Amino acid sequence: MNSNFVYDIPTKVYFGENHLSHLGEELKKYGKRVLMVYGGGSIKKIGLYDKVIEELKNSGLEVFECSGIEPNPRHTSCNKGAEICKKEEIDVLLAVGGGSVIDATKVISAGAFYDGDCWDIVTRKAPITKCLPIVTILTLSATGSEMDAGGVITNLETNDKIGIGHPLMLPKVSFLDPTNTYSVNVYQTACGCADILSHIMEIYFNMNQDLYMLDTVMEGLMKTVIKYGPIALEEPTNYEARANLMWASSWAINGFIRGGKRQAWSCHPIEHQLSAYYDITHGLGLAILTPRWMEYTLDDTTVSKFYQFGCNVFDLDKSLEPMVVAKKSIELLSDYLFNQLGLKSKLSDLGIDDSKFEIMAKKASYGNVLPGFKPLNQEDIINIYKMCL
């Protein structure tokens, strides 16, 4: 084993309640003109919008707004935000929302310094050289965008959903107040749990042994999500559940658990095609795909990792046959996703048929083979889609 990596996650996090009084001082480090980016207005319903505006005004900041960021955020919304940055000479961006809002804000931060369509940034046509600083207030535990340097943007004109990342896009400061997720509904909470789990599994299911220590952390994070997801569904204002899910969501993807592993992801690119073509919730797509992907990749060469997963995450009996533990662990995961979290288990339940599987598989595999835990060619990906019908 060799494990070589650079760890560099300087995001400062205010975790818990009543930290908002520090918002002004943090923003002022970067200037006076703030662009507040948010979504469809749920932050107004929960009273967060008013609190933020009050804090910004009290701090003597000049506030501009860019609202209406969509779930699966569009490049057109990024263009709108980047325009405001240029026109109003914005100093710092404040993203208030979930992963979609923060992802869009990241591309806006680069778009502020680019004269052209933000889609060029996403597609790497325009190199990222400079970004506005970003501060976030998180309202949904899922993508981990509040503590990582990446985002995913959708172009509905071309049915493309593409990830983009740059160290300059890493939020400087994030405010993680679990009570801001109290109003997240059962469905979005469940999808968030599936998303967090998938971020961990994309790293965990890896046959190259990296640091054992990081495997133990991943197992702990998975146990946390499995334990608290159903509690948050049952009691939306349970602080303990919301707090555990929130901090787990950040650490699932901020880079720490990745260590020296350089394996490509599997379920995410396969899912991105689903939400690009059908605009379904990313976490739901992942939930439907993941157990089928597991079944499809489980064989004699991969069984040891599933055995480890079953024993350490689901506490299965270590003395059982590895293949028995492996299969049982996939069953338990399915039970968690579809019964305990109550997510739909089939693409057909979402009105999705096999008509686009071929083009989606082609895009997911970049026209070739999707590397990762187990390399998947287009036929493999089509097979996995079919298992989800």
Next chain:
Amino acid sequence: MNSNFVYDIPTKVYFGENHLSHLGEELKKYGKRVLMVYGGGSIKKIGLYDKVIEELKNSGLEVFECSGIEPNPRHTSCNKGAEICKKEEIDVLLAVGGGSVIDATKVISAGAFYDGDCWDIVTRKAPITKCLPIVTILTLSATGSEMDAGGVITNLETNDKIGIGHPLMLPKVSFLDPTNTYSVNVYQTACGCADILSHIMEIYFNMNQDLYMLDTVMEGLMKTVIKYGPIALEEPTNYEARANLMWASSWAINGFIRGGKRQAWSCHPIEHQLSAYYDITHGLGLAILTPRWMEYTLDDTTVSKFYQFGCNVFDLDKSLEPMVVAKKSIELLSDYLFNQLGLKSKLSDLGIDDSKFEIMAKKASYGNVLPGFKPLNQEDIINIYKMCL
């Protein structure tokens, strides 16, 4: 449960082999005049000194040296380093060594801006207002000083060993190459493991429920140390073992696992008196104290935490009586420390008798009661010392 905290650990870490070519570029961000701080010369034996000097010269940096930092580093050494900083107008400090060297470097970084004895900084007589930036190259997995903002300094004139910390003392960059610990001998490796474990246990043994997620991380870190300590003793050049111990040592104390817990530590202040009076290795003192402190604090009010420890770290049968699991877990920890790591188990083996227990207990409890997992008065602390004889 409520969990409120600020997470702010911006240290950049180069983990693994062959990162040293980045040393020059990282140092140059802060200036050209570098003070290299190190210990008794072990870095020369392993060839690290030559490699570092070559890299610094190739980068066009001007190098000054402050060597001879002791284990349990003295304030007098800090004074020496601070003098050089002032005289040579040093821009940045490079600590090459273990926790002692890095701790001393932290106080030097503040001493560079103070006209007086560095001991005033340690005793809070002189406020810390400014520090030189610090870069570290770690050669011993133990204190975690490479990724935290604290240090411990000894004054042999007054038999005081005092911890001091300040955000400005946090290393900007740390180079963690596990191969730099290959030559650490069996005894120091074992003491390092005891130190890492103690850092985790001081946080873990806490009756205020904080984030479950952080408990799972702590259990994973403890399992990591328990698994790899004996392997590193047996095979000093086992990369996997050295790497796991190294990264675990940083995460045991960088603040992440602390979350919102604000409990005072127990074994560390009790041990600091031992090494202040007898100059023994800190990790050895902790190893001897910890199981006795556990026995002393185990009762009906604390048993649930020991039960959790036994089940999740030592994989004990969850169906057993909690008190049975608790006692067994302490036995297993003792076996680990004294048999598997081969550390001496008694103070009397180190030539320490009870003659100073009273004054040490008084200092450890700040003349009153040591708060923490279970509050300990002077009599309690004397009892624990006696259990170690």
